[in-house]
Amino acid sequence: MPHHDVLVIGAGLAGQRAALAAAETGASVGVISKVHPVRSHSNAAAGGINAALDPDDSWESHAYDTVKGSDYLGDQDAIEIMCREAPDEVLHLEHLGVTFHRNDEGKLGTRAFGGASAARTYYVADITGQALLHVLYEQLMKRPEVTRYEEWFTTALVRDDSGRIAGAVTRNIRDGSIELFTAKAVILATGGNGQIFNPTTNALICTGDGIAMAYRAGAPLMDMEMVQYHPTTLAGIGLLITEGARGEGAHLYNAEGERFMEKYAPNKMELASRDVVSRAEQTEIDEGRGFPDGTVALDITVVPRHRILQSLREIVNVGRDFAGTDITTEPIHIKPGNHYVMGGIKTDIDGQTGVDGLYAAGECACVSVHGGNRLGANSLLDTLIFGRRSGAHAAQMARGMAMPTPAGSELARERDTIAGIISRDRSGRRISEIKAEMGKVMDADVSVFRDETRLRSALEVVKRLQEEAKTVAVDDKGSVFNQDVLGTLELQFMLDNAECIVMGAIERKESRGAQFRTDFPERNDDEWLKHINLSVNGDDVPEVSYSEVTMTQWEPEERKY
């Protein structure tokens, strides 16, 4: 039975950064990940990381852009912290070995990104997330005192008698054994939940595990209705074309050859914030000016070829391998696609959730720095700043505290659940069928444009699928790498996430950020400048409550790009 001061669940950027920060204070740290850490989806954050590092830039400018991008739903105290601490974090990563792009003087160079009033995005070609993730993993390899549990799947959080989180039940994927981990603090860093939608840019592992586990453990979720559709994804499979392409100057055209962003964001054009660009594209497509495959065109050929090959190399490959398009010579067809969840486990600026001993950081958390809409290149920043703060705070809190005693009954219960799944007959629906139905409904009815009728019908489908998920058919009866068992548990996690997203979307009767309600098309600050919190309520739909948006220095204004 492993014991750690700090137990980190998830080993993408937020989890690894949290683990390193905690380990630096001398805490004993365990990192659990259901995949090898370098397989984490932080890899996919291609474009870069924002920081007001240039002397001519300022953190206030970065913070204002972020507040405006969030459609004023972001908490300004948290945004201030993120933007103030960004330059030092980028320098720290540079010192650790990240091969950031340099300018002609050999200093850090930047590229432009959407919704930003200065070019403040630092990058490594278009593999920034990958470069950061691998460099942090280098640091973990350097520190044998951080125990890594690679390919372990956490099934539930565990409390002690006093009600605080005291550990987690985890299954070793390689041999099927189940362990109760004990910890003074647990940090969830399990990433997003894009697999609820189909298509999505998200990896197959992004199933909202941590969000669901925290929700089940009683931690409130916040801003769950705020789901980002990225403006440039491939139709069908949903793979991402980085915003870096537009940052480098690429244009969007409809099927009539019109550079349509002139109508929607005459100043920022293609580099308006993502919700604005995605809605513009969807409007063009819905009104019949898209291509027959339901797309518009992204023309990267306006960017010099050498520059494309040097700094957009990854999407050259994606275009070639997955769309059969040479982006250096022809436009590529794209559409808005599911990409990121702004909402998540409600935390304070140190990652603390509403439940003692439980922290969250990164995409699974909601501080909230992204509010209604996240700016490109702010997600890497969020993972690192709040990963570090969570790790440091949890380690500090753990110091001097006795090792808690988690309730043993939870281990027995999880063992029984898994044994039950494996021994089940094959009469139920297949996991893939339920997942496909969920993905289709979410993409059709809970995406760029929403309304009450469609949201209600989506909720009904989700509730039915939750029932069906209890008896899904399982083919694999083994212990070693039983991915069927994991798929069953992940499906249940995803459906909890889906329910909360739909509930939040029904509840918010206005249009703000990523949430556009055709039946309430205006932003309504008088009634809805507030967060929607959702808490578990037995088997019933979640209980709704509200919390204030923290304002420091920026009053809500009309949002124009």
Place this chain on the structure above:
Amino acid sequence: MMSRNPDDVPKMSETANYTLKIRRYDPEAGETAFWRDYDVDIAPERSVLDGILYAKDREDASIGIRCSCRAAICGSCGVRINGRSALACNTRISDAAARAGAGNPILVEPMGNMPVLKDLIVDMDAVHWKKIQRVVPWLLPDGEPPEREYIVPAESMIDVTQSMACIQCGACVSACLSLEVDPEFVGPAALAKAYRFVGDPRDGQTEERLRDLAEDPHGMYDCTHCFACIEVCPKDVAPMSQIMRLRRRATGDYEIKDKNNGYGHEKGFVDMIEKWGTLHEAQMLPRSFGDGSMIRGQTEPGAVKQLVEALPTAARGLKSGKVAPKKILFHPKLPDQDNVKKIYKQIESQDERLELNLYIVGDNSSDEEGASAEGSEEGLPR
């Protein structure tokens, strides 16, 4: 921009039938591995991974495969397809079918050189990650970091970005012929990772790293130059090229004379080509053993001992006709050997050693503005 005629737009392809022949292995069944066929019905432009997931979703969810991103960035789904190491997610199923040949199924089996845990899942820790750990895979700068960033040439960062582009998928490890013969070989992925630090001007241990990997009998000189890793790498990391650059740095910049005769071998090679234009096979061994020198190779006690040990190899060379007895004594020059010498002179007159940047490739002829690539830094485009 060209507005597209709607008729030109590629339509979503019709699906087609493919047969995947997947190598299955269940460690708990007490049976050896076996092949099973799965018929899948997907569009030709979809991937082999899509095909495997089609079978897993609809027919048998117990098929074990690691996979996540579907976009060749996470490195999870390394397998062998028709015997060739690759990521399943960026191998088009129609291409794989074409390679298998008409009427043949697409063979999918786990990667090589690593123990199989289940079906298509191999134990990467036991081989790949152990070797990565071996090369001290973290930056070791000299002294305290500067207040701001390290100032380094832009090209040097682009240069190491080629090895940074590695996603640790293990395809090169799977395909490496040297690893097959010498499982202790540090291997292509780990050596490419080593170059990521050796080529990084911020690292302060360049010489120590090179010396370490040159002295290790399973280190950088264990590569046999077979190109297999370059061929299979899905990210154009070109591990073998990184290994060759390690060697050039070791010999060219630091004159590291290793116990493995790597230095002597390279020097002997270069000297002989300069002298004759072609390789004098009979002198290769003595020169390799004598730090490149023919004299030392024939007189130093240690070298002589090794030469004697190498006699069976020489005998085999004579027997097979690869080395003719007459040529041992007399090796002819190329007719235009003077031109070869000119090339040597030209290269040696350069202040810095020429390193081809292999990462940024492609035709630059249509790129007049390439030099102003930093344009986006001057502000937002619009």
